[in-house]
Amino acid sequence: xxxxxxxxxxKKTLVLIAAAAGLTFAAQPALAAGEGxxxxxxxxxxxxxxxxxxxxxxxxGYKVYREVCASCHSMNLMHFRTLAEPGGPFxxxxxxxxxxxxxVKAIAKEAQIADIDTETGEPVMRDGTAADRFPSPYPNATxxxxxxxxxxxxxxxxMAKARHGGANYIYSLLTGYAAAPQGLQIxxxxxxxxxxxxxxxxxxxEGAHVPPGGFIxxxxxxxxxxxTYDDESVASxxxxxxxxxxxxxxxxxxxxxxxxxxxxxxxxxxFIFAGITYLSYRRIWKGVAH
Amino acid sequence: xxxxxxxYVPKTGIEKWLDTRLPIVRxxxxxxxxxxxxxxxxxxxxxxxxxxxxxxQIATGIILAMHYVPNTEMAFASVERIMRDVNGGDxxxxxxxxxxxxxxxxxxxxxxxxxxxxxxxxxxxxxxxxGCLIFFLMIATAFLGYVLPWGQMSYWGAEVIxxxxxxxxVVGEPILIxxxxxxxxxxxxxxxxxxLHYLLPFVIAGCVVLHLWALHTAGQNNPVGILIPKxxxxxxxxxxxxxxxxxxxxxxxxxxxxxxxxxxFMPNALGHADNYIPANPLVTPAHIVPEWYMLPxxxxxxAIPDKFGGVxxxxxxxxxxxxxxxxxxxxxxxxxxxxxxxxxFILFVIVGLILGWCGAQLPDAPVIGDFKTFILIDGDLNSYxxxxxxxxxxxxxxxxxxxxxxxxxxxxxxxxxxISEPVLSGTEETKx
Numbered sequence: 001x002x003x004x005x006x007x008x009x010x011k012k013t014l015v016l017i018a019a020a021a022g023l024t025f026a027a028q029p030a031l032a033a034g035e036g037x038x039x040x041x042x043x044x045x046x047x048x049x050x051x052x053x054x055x056x057x058x059x060x061g062y063k064v065y066r067e068v069c070a071s072c073h074s075m076n077l078m079h080f081r082t083l084a085e086p087g088g089p090f091x092x093x094x095x096x097x098x099x100x101x102x103x104v105k106a107i108a109k110e111a112q113i114a115d116i117d118t119e120t121g122e123p124v125m126r127d128g129t130a131a132d133r134f135p136s137p138y139p140n141a142t143x144x145x146x147x148x149x150x151x152x153x154x155x156x157x158x159m160a161k162a163r164h165g166g167a168n169y170i171y172s173l174l175t176g177y178a179a180a181p182q183g184l185q186i187x188x189x190x191x192x193x194x195x196x197x198x199x200x201x202x203x204x205x206e207g208a209h210v211p212p213g214g215f216i217x218x219x220x221x222x223x224x225x226x227x228t229y230d231d232e233s234v235a236s237x238x239x240x241x242x243x244x245x246x247x248x249x250x251x252x253x254x255x256x257x258x259x260x261x262x263x264x265x266x267x268x269x270x271f272i273f274a275g276i277t278y279l280s281y282r283r284i285w286k287g288v289a290h
Numbered sequence: 291x292x293x294x295x296x297x298y299v300p301k302t303g304i305e306k307w308l309d310t311r312l313p314i315v316r317x318x319x320x321x322x323x324x325x326x327x328x329x330x331x332x333x334x335x336x337x338x339x340x341x342x343x344x345x346x347q348i349a350t351g352i353i354l355a356m357h358y359v360p361n362t363e364m365a366f367a368s369v370e371r372i373m374r375d376v377n378g379g380d381x382x383x384x385x386x387x388x389x390x391x392x393x394x395x396x397x398x399x400x401x402x403x404x405x406x407x408x409x410x411x412x413x414x415x416x417x418x419x420x421g422c423l424i425f426f427l428m429i430a431t432a433f434l435g436y437v438l439p440w441g442q443m444s445y446w447g448a449e450v451i452x453x454x455x456x457x458x459x460v461v462g463e464p465i466l467i468x469x470x471x472x473x474x475x476x477x478x479x480x481x482x483x484x485x486l487h488y489l490l491p492f493v494i495a496g497c498v499v500l501h502l503w504a505l506h507t508a509g510q511n512n513p514v515g516i517l518i519p520k521x522x523x524x525x526x527x528x529x530x531x532x533x534x535x536x537x538x539x540x541x542x543x544x545x546x547x548x549x550x551x552x553x554x555f556m557p558n559a560l561g562h563a564d565n566y567i568p569a570n571p572l573v574t575p576a577h578i579v580p581e582w583y584m585l586p587x588x589x590x591x592x593a594i595p596d597k598f599g600g601v602x603x604x605x606x607x608x609x610x611x612x613x614x615x616x617x618x619x620x621x622x623x624x625x626x627x628x629x630x631x632x633x634x635f636i637l638f639v640i641v642g643l644i645l646g647w648c649g650a651q652l653p654d655a656p657v658i659g660d661f662k663t664f665i666l667i668d669g670d671l672n673s674y675x676x677x678x679x680x681x682x683x684x685x686x687x688x689x690x691x692x693x694x695x696x697x698x699x700x701x702x703x704x705x706x707x708x709i710s711e712p713v714l715s716g717t718e719e720t721k722x
Contacts, residue, residue, distance in 0.1 A: 162566035263554025274543040281536045290328045
């Protein structure tokens with residue numbers, strides 16, 4: 001009976017794990033069609049069950065975002081205070097609270113926030129505070145679309161969750177601009193990117209090999225040395241792309257690393273609990289044929 | 291089991307007082323003492339697991355509803371706000387979202403167990419039918435809930451599914467408008483979906499009470515599939531507590547390990563990235579795919595070239611489960627003693643997985659390699675369209691043809707006279 005129950009319990013766990021693996025696999029099948037290249041791997045520190053963010057990389061990534069991306073892309077779900085939450089780019093152990101973080105206060109102060117005067121009700125611009133959201137580069141979606149050839153640049157708040165491949169996708173896309181393949185007809189205001197989703201068949205000469213990738217309205221946003229890093233890192237396109245991808249991955253789910261850490265504790269607890277329950281099960285069923 | 295005597299004796303004064311007015315303690319005590327077949331295997335633990343899933347969904351859902359804003363302008367941001375600014379909000383939301391998947395893993399295994407051991411056969415038809423009703427309500431609830439974050443898949447999923455109603459001749463169109471609260475999916479739709487998503491879990495909870503009531507009236511089935519004679523009660527059953535509380539408890543913890551792996555380490559693995567793009571009625575996603583647990587039915591829907599026909603087939607695929615007790619002509623409950631039927635059952639499970647796989651593919655895409663064979667009616671034979679059709683045909687044939695015919699024609703193996711017999715002679719080890 002001992003062996004039998006053991007094998008049964010094991011079988012069930014295996015079935016569940018197999019089912020889970022199958023589901024994960026089955027959940028994303030349809031996406032192969034129309035996708036570009038296999039993504040480049042940024043080797044991010046936050047991947048895997050034990051991974052965590054590299055704070056220096058997040059700070060560099062935030063700088064790239066603010067100096068490059070933020071001129072067209074909003075990040076509407078982000079507050080300045082979020083930058084100093086545990087795991088965030090400007091978290092420091094001695095801060096009283098994220099809103100009291102001195103770097104965050106300084107960064108927020110640089111932003112001009114549209115508000116109304118509390119006395120007169122007149123529209124005014126005031127300095128930002130840690131409680132403010134990141135201001136949008138455009139007054140509204142229509143203005144954003146009008147300034148960008150008819151389509152508003154997407155909000156970047158959850159971008160790593162909104163694309164398959166997450167940070168690796170963003171990293172690949174930002175470094176995926178290449179000279180257009182021969183014969184490709186590019187419409188005005190469009191750019192060829194080998195990682196962009198799409199199907200280029202209609203834009204290639206009949207019978208020609210269809211290259212991977214698709215069209216993107218955003219021109220290649222990064223040039224070497226565009227951002228002056230505050231550490232020793234060299235601001236190559238590759239480095240900036242990697243850093244900003246890491247920053248966006250953090251912003252998309254700021255609690256992911258803390259969650260993984262508590263998850264380890266939860267799993268250890270559950271395994272011990274399972275062991276104890278299994279022993280009580282064995283003890284209660286001892287001598288009972290079943 | 292139905293007529294087991296109450297062994298509860300009130301001890302304290304308050305228990306005695308209560309027992310003559312509202313015997314709720316007696317009810318609980320009798321429940322725990324319920325004689326339960328001693329040979330239930332781990333496939334029988336999914337009932338308890340499902341009860342837990344329902345509790346988890348309701349508990350996390352109530353908290354989410356405290357923070358969620360059912361407004362097309364604010365719904366998406368409010369869900370993200372829960373995950374960023376509410377204490378523990380990321381865990382609550384991811385538990386709720388992955389909880390739906392876990393709920394469906396458990397319910398599918400629970401139903402397949404019922405199918406394999408013949409748990410739907412007399413006298414347990416009502417347990418099965420109420421169970422099917424719960425399953426149907428679960429699908430409805432999950433669909434409504436998936437719309438609430440108001441991402442691209444939420445919106446376009448709602449568009450596709452509500453449009454199906456419009457396929458019904460004559461009355462379809464007015465019902466569609468009534469259902470959506472207007473000519474298009476909009477704020478009115480989101481609000482009523484939220485309201486119904488909050489309501490249905492409690493209807494499910496009510497049905498669970500009926501499910502258990504029917505279970506305790508007809509008595510629990512077991513892997514051998516025979517009714518336990520009255521004079522064997524003492525030998526063949528054990529009290530539910532502690533024997534099955536501890537066994538179910540162990541299975542629940544194993545299940546929670548799987549659950550935790552998803553919630554803590556890969557919370558978005560079962561979802562679709564497009565649902566993190568706010569809903570945009572002007573941009574259709576490249577592929578509109580439902581959540582994995584609906585894929586088999588979505589595949590059946592798309593297998594039929596006619597829209598209304600597809601809707602009928604999809605609802606028929608669930609509807610046929612309700613009449614299952616009368617489609618099975620076998621005198622033997624458990625497939626453990628029905629080798630022919632067992633083969634068809636295994637094939638059925640495989641076909642179900644194939645249907646799920648097909649539901650996520652483009653119908654025109656080739657199944658094997660990248661070559662064309664020949665056009666059969668309206669599609670290449672080497673396409674998911676035709677694989678889906680063959681699988682759909684088997685799905686219905688399993689219930690409507692195989693089950694009645696095999697029951698009449700097969701020669702089942704000898705069934706043990708008591709459930710103790712296989713237990714004590716050790717045959718169970720080979721039959722698992």
